[in-house]
Amino acid sequence: MSQDNKLVDLGAERAKRAHDLKEKKLNEVRLAFEQAMPLAKGKKKPKNKPKKR
Structure with a gap:
């Protein structure tokens, strides 16, 4: 049995085929x-304007 x-x-x-x-x-x-039922695409967040101080 060398081969x-x-x-x-x-x-x-069989397990792999199954x-x-x-x-x-x-x-x-x-x-x-x-x-x-397609999945809803992720909404992009609008870029917020910097707050005025």
């Missing part, structure tokens, strides 16, 4: 939610 570096951990690969699928679904739901 141990070519072995693949199927459990880890994670990628869940991440893809999460991104789809996030995009749909943003289209349905």
